[in-house]
Amino acid sequence: MTSPGHPEETTPASPPVVPPYDVYCEACPTRLVLDRLADKWVVLILGRLALRPMRFNQLRRDIQGVSQKVLSQTLKKLERDGLLHRRAFATVPVTVEYSITPLGETLAARIAEIARWAEQHIEAVMEAQRRYDAAGAR
Amino acid sequence: MTSPGHPEETTPASPPVVPPYDVYCEACPTRLVLDRLADKWVVLILGRLALRPMRFNQLRRDIQGVSQKVLSQTLKKLERDGLLHRRAFATVPVTVEYSITPLGETLAARIAEIARWAEQHIEAVMEAQRRYDAAGAR
DNA sequence: CCGTATCCTGTCAGATACTG
DNA sequence: CAGTATCTGACAGGATACGG
Numbered sequence: 001m002t003s004p005g006h007p008e009e010t011t012p013a014s015p016p017v018v019p020p021y022d023v024y025c026e027a028c029p030t031r032l033v034l035d036r037l038a039d040k041w042v043v044l045i046l047g048r049l050a051l052r053p054m055r056f057n058q059l060r061r062d063i064q065g066v067s068q069k070v071l072s073q074t075l076k077k078l079e080r081d082g083l084l085h086r087r088a089f090a091t092v093p094v095t096v097e098y099s100i101t102p103l104g105e106t107l108a109a110r111i112a113e114i115a116r117w118a119e120q121h122i123e124a125v126m127e128a129q130r131r132y133d134a135a136g137a138r
Numbered sequence: 139m140t141s142p143g144h145p146e147e148t149t150p151a152s153p154p155v156v157p158p159y160d161v162y163c164e165a166c167p168t169r170l171v172l173d174r175l176a177d178k179w180v181v182l183i184l185g186r187l188a189l190r191p192m193r194f195n196q197l198r199r200d201i202q203g204v205s206q207k208v209l210s211q212t213l214k215k216l217e218r219d220g221l222l223h224r225r226a227f228a229t230v231p232v233t234v235e236y237s238i239t240p241l242g243e244t245l246a247a248r249i250a251e252i253a254r255w256a257e258q259h260i261e262a263v264m265e266a267q268r269r270y271d272a273a274g275a276r
Numbered sequence: 277c278c279g280t281a282t283c284c285t286g287t288c289a290g291a292t293a294c295t296g
Numbered sequence: 297c298a299g300t301a302t303c304t305g306a307c308a309g310g311a312t313a314c315g316g
Contacts, residue, residue, distance in 0.1 A: 018188035018238075018246045021253030023181065029260030030253045031178075037252065038176045040169075043161065050156035056278055064162065067310055072279060082266025093277040094316080103262055108156045110248075110255050114175065115159030115168045117248050122167030124241055128220025194298055205290055210299060231297040232296075 036081065041066055041074045043111055046100065049084055050108040053099035083107060174219065179204055179212045181249055184238065187222055188246040191237035221245060 023030045036042060044063050048054065054062070060071055075098060078084045083104035089095040100108065161168045174180060182201050186192060192200070198209055213236060216222045221242035227233040238246065 018243055019250045019254070020189055021185055021250050023185060023253065030256040033256035033260070033263070034181050034252065035178060038178050040173060040176050043172050047156075047159055047161060051158055062162075068279075069281095069311090070309060073309095080267050080270040081263050082270075083263075088278090091277090094279090096278060103259060103266075105156055106259070107255055110252050112157045112159050113251060114172065114248050115161065116157070117245060118168040118171035121241060121244070122171065125171070125219050125221075128241075129218050132218040132220075206299070207291095207301095208289065226298090229297090232299090234298060 036077070037111070039074060039077075041070060042078065045071075045074060045078065046083065046104060046108045046111060047115075049098055049100040050105060050112075053097050056096050056098070059098065078104070174215070175249070177212060177215075179208060180216065183209075183212060183216065184221065184242060184246045184249060185253075187236055187238040188243060188250075191235050194234050194236070197236065216242070 021030055022028060023034060041063070044066075045059065048059060048062055056071070056075075059075075060066060060068065063071070066074075075084070075086070079086050079098075082101060085099050085101050087097045087099070089097070159168055160166060161172060179201070182204075183197065186197060186200055194209070194213075197213075198204060198206065201209070204212075213222070213224070217224050217236075220239060223237050223239050225235045225237070227235070
């Protein structure tokens with residue numbers, strides 16, 4: 001081939017190893033979970049229920065912008081995955097309480113790590129965006 | 139109703155507290171990053187480039203199922219965010235190499251944590267799904 | 277109060293063809 | 297090889313209304 005002789009001045013002292021993860025088959029476990037997290041409401045709901053159990057309309061009010069339909073769908077998916085628990089009480093107007101499961105808590109903890117990363121590095125990201133946009137504008 | 143005394147036979151030594159994260163305004167840093175991760179291709183590309191630098195069509199072949207257009211769009215977004223680096227060599231057929239940046243590596247490490255969670259807990263999730271589906275089918 | 281059903285709209289990914 | 301441009305269809309999700 002051409003052997004362009006590219007120098008490697010980048011990556012000075014960054015953590016050298018990022019554990020490889022296998023997500024390249026459509027049906028592998030990792031892929032399934034990542035696809036679930038691709039739903040932003042999932043992240044919001046898990047984060048909320050990680051703090052305390054909540055009722056349906058309470059969640060709805062709390063998470064601004066989610067529609068009844070989507071909230072319902074998402075809660076059902078998460079219940080199916082065993083990440084949260086649904087309890088219905090046969091009160092006069094029916095009362096439903098959603099709570100996070102131990103399994104869901106362990107995932108929420110990982111998500112919180114991502115959130116922390118975001119807070120720590122958002123400035124670097126926005127700085128990069130500014131530079132990119134400035135370079136593209138000329 | 140209260141104090142259900144739910145047994146915790148799962149999660150033997152999981153961290154009891156999930157740090158709250160703030161993603162409930164549309165424009166806050168965390169939300170922006172999570173929205174970016176909501177793109178499944180982002181996760182696949184970062185995971186791939188975390189292993190080694192790659193060329194465009196190399197990535198395309200490696201990540202089965204991604205279209206030229208979407209790969210191009212996604213790479214551009216990630217470059218804009220400063221998560222990966224693009225180098226073009228003026229060879230006869232132009233050669234472009236994408237590599238992960240130190241910043242991108244730190245994020246890829248967090249993503250790998252999620253992937254590891256998926257591998258560890260996929261059985262519990264699938265078991266929960268089976269139970270849910272069985273209960274719903276009758 | 278807690279959802280489901282229906283309609284309707286915008287978004288976005290795939291296919292295809294073309295350029296440097 | 298490394299993209300860009302355009303068209304099109306599928307599908308997610310909002311609004312609304314209704315049922316348990």
